[in-house]
Amino acid sequence: xxxxxxxDQMVNLFDKECSxxxxxxxxxxxxxxASCRAEYESMLKYVDMLQPKHSPxxxxxxPKHSTNGLGHRLLRVAASVAIFLLGVGVGISNFxxxxxxxxDHAAFTLSQAIDNVRNVGSIHYVLKAxxxxxxxxxxxxxxxxxxNIDIKKVSxxxxxxxxIEKDGGRTVVCDGQHQYLFGxxxxxxxxSVNTGFLDQFALLLLMPHExxxxxxxxxxxxxxxxxxxxxxxxxxxxINKAENQYGLEMVFSKNDELLRSIKVWHEEDxxxxxVLESVxxxxxxxxxxxxxxxxxxxxxxxxxxxxxxxxxxxxKRLDRLQQETATHAAQRIMNALISxxxxxxxxxxxxxxxxxxxxxxxxxxxSASQFSTPIIEDDYAGVFVRFKLATPDGKVTNKRLxxxxxxxxxxxxxxxxx
Amino acid sequence: xKQLFNITSSVQDKIPIDKLIEQHRPALLQYACYLLGNxxxxxDAVQDVYVQLxxxxxxxxxxxxxxxxxxxxxxxxxxxxxxxxxQKRTIFVAIDEAKAxxxxxxxxxxxxxxxxxxxxxxxxxxxxxxxxxxxxxxxxFAEIADTLSLPLPTxxxxxxxGIQKIRSHMLATSTPSFxx
Numbered sequence: 001x002x003x004x005x006x007x008d009q010m011v012n013l014f015d016k017e018c019s020x021x022x023x024x025x026x027x028x029x030x031x032x033x034a035s036c037r038a039e040y041e042s043m044l045k046y047v048d049m050l051q052p053k054h055s056p057x058x059x060x061x062x063p064k065h066s067t068n069g070l071g072h073r074l075l076r077v078a079a080s081v082a083i084f085l086l087g088v089g090v091g092i093s094n095f096x097x098x099x100x101x102x103x104d105h106a107a108f109t110l111s112q113a114i115d116n117v118r119n120v121g122s123i124h125y126v127l128k129a130x131x132x133x134x135x136x137x138x139x140x141x142x143x144x145x146x147x148n149i150d151i152k153k154v155s156x157x158x159x160x161x162x163x164i165e166k167d168g169g170r171t172v173v174c175d176g177q178h179q180y181l182f183g184x185x186x187x188x189x190x191x192s193v194n195t196g197f198l199d200q201f202a203l204l205l206l207m208p209h210e211x212x213x214x215x216x217x218x219x220x221x222x223x224x225x226x227x228x229x230x231x232x233x234x235x236x237x238x239i240n241k242a243e244n245q246y247g248l249e250m251v252f253s254k255n256d257e258l259l260r261s262i263k264v265w266h267e268e269d270x271x272x273x274x275v276l277e278s279v280x281x282x283x284x285x286x287x288x289x290x291x292x293x294x295x296x297x298x299x300x301x302x303x304x305x306x307x308x309x310x311x312x313x314x315x316k317r318l319d320r321l322q323q324e325t326a327t328h329a330a331q332r333i334m335n336a337l338i339s340x341x342x343x344x345x346x347x348x349x350x351x352x353x354x355x356x357x358x359x360x361x362x363x364x365x366x367s368a369s370q371f372s373t374p375i376i377e378d379d380y381a382g383v384f385v386r387f388k389l390a391t392p393d394g395k396v397t398n399k400r401l402x403x404x405x406x407x408x409x410x411x412x413x414x415x416x417x418x
Numbered sequence: 419x420k421q422l423f424n425i426t427s428s429v430q431d432k433i434p435i436d437k438l439i440e441q442h443r444p445a446l447l448q449y450a451c452y453l454l455g456n457x458x459x460x461x462d463a464v465q466d467v468y469v470q471l472x473x474x475x476x477x478x479x480x481x482x483x484x485x486x487x488x489x490x491x492x493x494x495x496x497x498x499x500x501x502x503x504x505q506k507r508t509i510f511v512a513i514d515e516a517k518a519x520x521x522x523x524x525x526x527x528x529x530x531x532x533x534x535x536x537x538x539x540x541x542x543x544x545x546x547x548x549x550x551x552x553x554x555x556x557x558x559f560a561e562i563a564d565t566l567s568l569p570l571p572t573x574x575x576x577x578x579x580g581i582q583k584i585r586s587h588m589l590a591t592s593t594p595s596f597x598x
Contacts, residue, residue: 017558
């Protein structure tokens, strides 16, 4: 490619559907020609200026089902992992650093790989992760043992149908129109295709463009800790201590440019603990649609509860609950469980309906005191309330409940920490 | 996708339209946000487009759009622009004033929207429209060509010229800095 051809075709680097071949030729030319590279980088600077980094949409679409707040959060890294796991239909353009040359290639490899993963007909991944089976999909617990997470995805007529199953815990199924969450002792929930059952993973489905841009900025433009290593057969992207002391490594085969392995680790005081690792990463495998979309009961069954949360009839109780503080809600929840009358907080325990007898048994003879005022943390859409729990054997522990009210009627609902 | 709009029975066609909107909602909202400047108006505009699309059920097939996604964004763009015209909201900012604000990264959506609006107000609207559709609606150039019924090379050159013009404006207004 000569400079004239580069100038004519450079605009394709700003497209989301540029063929890998054209991109590769443009990049190669930039490697050889400093002035064309400077021209591209100059244009990119102004495109970058227009790119959204904040948005009211983004702010209003915080995850619906977040965390129990006690684990280590892994927002950015989890999200970048999720790009591959779900192969979401994201459009990535301008995926190039303005300064770091090695980073350019890392970003380029990543953007191509995302295109490739997006285009495959089916995916079967098995990952092992230090997560709790019945917990959300955002938190890793370096101190726990690994559990397997089985992920299957099929692209069918423009729809992504997928199933993510935590061994012995939560399963989330998307049939292209709805998402279903179910599992042993979990209230079966159904929501729209954009429901946030997958926590941070789902952010990519809801707001891919903006969130991906954030990732780009974070890992590829501002973050010089991103390294691309090339071997004869593989491209390896490593992000060291990217966020919250987590690191990420992704290996792509040069042959088909697909993601072949992934690893996430937690690093503290120089000690690395792997928290997520791929076991199987297969593409274009045969997946049985019926098994993929299998649910514990039919989709129109009345046992499915709305993911939007509880709905009360208009009346005094609704008024009272809407005016309740988070601290008071936390007290009410704990009193209801301790007194063996969970129905007193049935709305607040909406997500825990299936676990009610277990919870009542668990808190039998306990007492709860010293409830704090609500604590707000940046990456959680709800609030936390701390309290002290005394068990019948006299032991006192500090606990923290996660509560949120971003449901239809704005009622405090327990979301974790129990 | 074409057949989505050819179903004329009463209930079934609601699902594809809902789905279509749902599928593109984030990009639709973001695009509308960058035209209207706030989420509330953007949500109303997306809702209005939804209602418009439902009305297509009763129209003869010859009027049906061939590319629903492109049509969706065109409807939304037109709707937002007519709303802006009604409100007579146009931002006039001196370029040097705008320049002064570009040195700092915007911290909120509001600041970012103001900055983007100012940059885009310096170039012809036909170029700004392509840039908005590419960056905020996250459409590919091919999809933009469908949306605006333009040839693909025209879309690409409008994008490029638009960005080049913004660059020239910014460079022309840049002031020398003094180090004491």
